[in-house]
Amino acid sequence: MSSAPIPFRTRAAAHGFDGVTLLVIPALLLLAALFLYPFGYGLVLSLRPKDGTWLGNYFHFFSDPFLYQTIATTLALALPVTAINLLAAVPVAFRVRRMQHQRLITTILVLPITLGTVLVAEGMLNYFGPQGWFIRTLSLFGLGSPSSVKLVHNYWGVFLSLVITGFPFTFLLTLSYVSGIDVALENAAATLGARAAARFRTIFLPLLVPGLAITFCLSFVQAYSVFPSAVLLGAPAGPTRVISIAAYEAAFEQYDYSLASAIAMIMGAFQLIVVVIVLMSRSLFYRGPAAGAKG
Amino acid sequence: MSARNSFQSLRLDHVGRTFGAMNALRDLTLEIKRGEFVALLGPSGCGKSTALNCIAGLLTTTSGTIWLDDIRIDTLAVEDRGFGMVFQNYALFPHMTVRGNIGYGLRMRGVTKAELERRVDAAIKTVRLESQADKLPGQLSGGQQQRVAIARAIAIDPPLVLMDEPLSNLDAKLRLEMRQEIRRIHKGLGGITIYVTHDQDEALSMADRIVVLRDGMIRQVGTPEDLYLRPARIDVAEFMGFRNRIHGKIAGVSNAPIHQAITIDVSGTMFEGVTMTPMSGHDVTAMIRPDDLIPAEDHQKGIEAVIEAIEYRGRDFFGSARAANGMELFFRSERPVAAGESIRLHADPSKVLLYDGQAE
16 A cells, blocks of 8 residues: 655644744744844944944943943933832732723723823923922922922933833733732632732742743833933933933934944843843743643 | 631521622521531532632621631631632642642641641642652642642641532543542541532532532532432422423322322323422422333333433433423433334332422
């Protein structure tokens, strides 16, 4: 009995390739055109500085305090903002999870995302500005004056705006991770004598850590690339001269695209370092499914 | 701890729970003695899980009180009740080993390390999981996970063990094994086990006493024999496997030794049976198990019907047939019969339970 050869389709399907696989082609093309090519182009461009030495831009960046200090400035904004957003999102998510009108609450909390950073910045300039309601209310009760409380055009202006625009994003991600934990686990812990704090520490926290790490990374990346609010609400010449401003100035004020590309590469590298550190720390914790067991 | 474990009884006094306008549990009054294994039995939505959760403290009651001897417990928080609970989906902590799961309750109680080791070992031994002790729940089979869930609940030495359909996720063979296992563990603990199930076989084979619930109310409380042989109501009978519900009219009364025997007229066919309830009128409902409705050898006896479907069950055949008046009958036959055949079905009078009225 001669066996017929196995058709190509069947063999390909056994390796995970079938008709559906072809559907990823548009995405791959898009990725190549909009990310891979520009990234490669930028990398090559950054290695062709005006002075001719191929690492010249990078030496320049790390020898000029006005440039390399932007890294510290950016991290000083992005790290605490991300941490605060995450710390605030966890309790809110726990509370919202148990609410009946979860959708309404979620919609209200998510609204700032739809506004965009510029609108939020404009609003904050008025509200927190020297003549804004916030300062006026403070001075009405003798708690401060426009000269003693300054919340715009400095570090705190950018900080606040990043918290406001970043929180909904952090919250949404956190909520999805928190809701992913089976309620029965908490009930089981309670019947075994664990009080709320112990339940959080021994059940929820270990199961949430991997998700919170991802949330931290995504929120951090968002805060790290801050540009509009750093310009509009900060002091872009000094305390909030973040790395994206440095890149912008190099590109569009000095017309040194090569240096701008190098700054962008450095920006990406530092971002990657933080993300990798956070993701690697996940391996210290349990990373399996957060459900009780087989359903 | 020891004072709690020398308790004598758990008492539910008119316990009720509403969800908005819905009465999930009404007026549940029940006393369970130490050492008893009680099954809460009923179809889904009957309130059995609500009752269990109220006892556990996972749900607050909206009326009534719950007592462990003279300690009122319905006002205590879940974590202060100290009852062991086995959840339907086991609810094992996925990030802790078997040992970690089982020792969780003891760690929360702050027992010493040596004591903890000893008691976790004992619990692991009770459920025969010695070789799996250091695995994570995800690495265990469904049956092993079930054992971990039981061990975790009993490790804290609870006066009450509450089980919420613990076997419903297991395959048939494992279910049978675990029934005996759970009985054995219950005997070893000597406390109260309350077991929620919708499976009457499970309740019959495991429980000392069965509480049948329907629409949030107790319909009957009794031993497995009581429920199997003498269901007090039509709906309980139906739930206990009396699938044939036949409406008839009283045609004659005689006094048999134990029960009053009545002959009923079902569209011209006479059925004799025993009364389960006082009769208020002429209308009677007869309940018969498919097991007990069999082909009549005598061509004068029984109700005539045409076989519609036949199922082979090894030792005998089970089938459904339709009588001339359109009624569907479920029967058992030892000899092979075929669909389309005409057949006369009858039952021994002692197996025909008669209830007042033709409700529903």
